[in-house]
Amino acid sequence: MTALLIARNTYREATRDRVLAGMTVTGVVFLLLVQVLTPLALGEGRRLTMDLGLSSISMLGLMVVLLVGTSLVAKEIERRTIFNLLSRPIARPLYLIGKWAGLVGAVWTIAAVLALAQWVVLAVRGSGAWGPALFQATYLAGLELSIVTALAVMFSALSTPVLSALYTLGCYCVGQWCYDLRAFAQNFPPLLRDTVDVFANLAPNLPLFNMRTLAADGLTTSPIHLGIASGYAVLYCGCVLALAAAAFESRDFK
C-alpha cells in the first residue's frame, strides 16, 4: 500500500514534468516525419515506419529515464522532500520500490502512447495486421526500460544526478553490447578475459529485449521468448532494487 502511494505520487510527478510531455510529442512528430521520408524508401515504407518507430520508443524512453529517473531519489535528498516521507511509517526499501514503480509506470505510458500512434499510422497505411508484432516489441522495450529504470533508481539513491546518469548510460551501453563484449574478451589474456566476462555477465542482457528486426517484417516472437524475457526482467529488477535498498538502508539524510 505504501509503495503504491509513493508510486502514484512519482507517476504524478513524472507526468506533470514537461520532459514526459515533450518526449511524447517528439515521438509523434518523429513518426509523422518518417511518413514524409517513406516515398524515398523504395517500397520499404512500412518497414521503415516500424523500425524507426520502435527505435524511437526505446530511445525516448531511455531519455526519460536518464533525465527524470537518475535524479529521482537524489533530487528528493537534495531538496529534503524525502524528510516528509521517511519520517512517516515507511520502510526505506518500500520507498525505493515505490519510486521505481512510479517511473516505470510513466515510461510504460509513453511507450504505450507512442505504440498506439504507430499502430494508427500503420493501419492508415493498410498494415493494421502488424499490430501484434508492434505490441510485442513495445512490451519487450518496456521491460528493457524497466531494468534501466531500476539501475537509475539504484544509482540515484547512492550518487548525484549527473554521476547517476553517467553510470546508468554506461550500464545501458555495456548491456546492449554484452554479447560483443564477451566475444571480444576471448582475445584477451586469461585474467583480463575473466574480468571482462564477469562485467558482461553482471550487465543486463538487453539484446534479449530487442525484437525490432523481427517486428520490422511484421513477425511475432514466441511466447517462450516473452516469458523468459519477463522472468529475466523481474529477477534483474529485483536484484538491483535489493542492492539499492541494502545501501540506502544505512544512509543519513542531512
Next chain:
Amino acid sequence: MQASITPIDQRQVPGQSLFADPASDSAISTRGLTKLYRNPWTMKASTGVEDFDLDVRRGEVLGFLGPNGAGKTTTLKILVGLHKATRGRAWLLGEPVEKPSSRRRLGFLPEQPYFYDYLNGIEYLELAGQLSGLNAHDAHQRARQWLGRVGLGERPTLRLRKYSKGMLQRLGLAAALIHQPDLLILDEPMSGLDPFGRRDVRDLINEERERGATVLFSSHILPDVEVLCDRVAIILAGRLQRVATVGQLVQDGRQRVEVRCAGGAEIDVPPEFANYVSRATHPHETLFTLEGDERLNDVLMWLMAAGADIRAVTPQRATLEELFMDAARQVPADSTADLRRSA
C-alpha cells in the same frame, strides 16, 4: 519522572531485551544515544551527539534548546528515522526508532520544510495522511479540514510552488498533524514566521497539549519556549546539559536585585562591593544592580549611610535566555566549534 543522565554501565539491566524501552511510560526515551560523523577522506570523526539520555513524559511539551551545531537537529533526525545512531538506543512511544512502525503515531515538522511543488495543498495533505495510515476518504476529509485550520483553505488547489515561506510552514504543520499523532516532533516550528504565524503555531501546540499529545520542539525563540513548555532540555556540544521545568531553571538561576535611587550620581561603590554591585547612572536616577540577594541588607545600609534616596528595591529573576547563555558559556569553546564544523 525526571530526565536523568545515567552512567552507561548502569543502563543495561541483565536479562532485559536490547529492544525493550527502559521507560515504557515515556513518549520518547533515549539511552546513550551517540552519533559520530566520519569524514570519508580523512576518516576523522566528529561528534553530533554523545551519550544522550532523555525521557519525555507522555502529554508534556518539552522545549529543546541549544545553539547552532549543538546537536538538536541530529537528535531529532535520529528519533524520526532520518539518521542512524552510531551507538545507543532510542524509543518512540515504546517502540525502537529503527522500526518504521514507531513512526505511525508520530507527526514531524522538519526545519525549513520542503515540499513537492508540483502538488497543491489538498493533494499534499492527502498524500501525507495516507502515508501515515489514513484511508483515502479520511485523508481527503482531514486534508480539507486542516487546510482551513491553518488558514490555507481559501485556495486549496494552488500549487505549492506558489506558496510563501510562511504558508509552507503552516502546510508542514498541517501535514504533521493530519493523522492526529500522539507525539509531535517539531524542528524550529516558528522559524521564518511573522508574529501572527508564531501566535498560530503557539495556539496549535497548546491545542495539541490539551488533546493529550506529547510535543518535543526545538527553538531559538526563547520567549515562545518559556510560554509553551512544561520542561526545557538544554543541549550543548552534543551533550544534554540539563532538563528541568522553566520555573526550576529560573529559580535556580541568579537572582539579581535592582536598587533604584533618585539622584545618587555622586555615590561611588566601595571596594568591598566592587564585584557584587554595579552602578548605572541615568539623568534623574541611579541604578545599583546586585548580583544576588545575600548581601542586600549590607548594601541597603551602605546606601542609606551614603545618603541615597532609595525609591525601589526590585528582585530581578533571570530570564531563560540568560540561563541559556550562562550554560553555553560553561562549555569549552573548542567543543562548540568542533560541533559547528561537523554540522
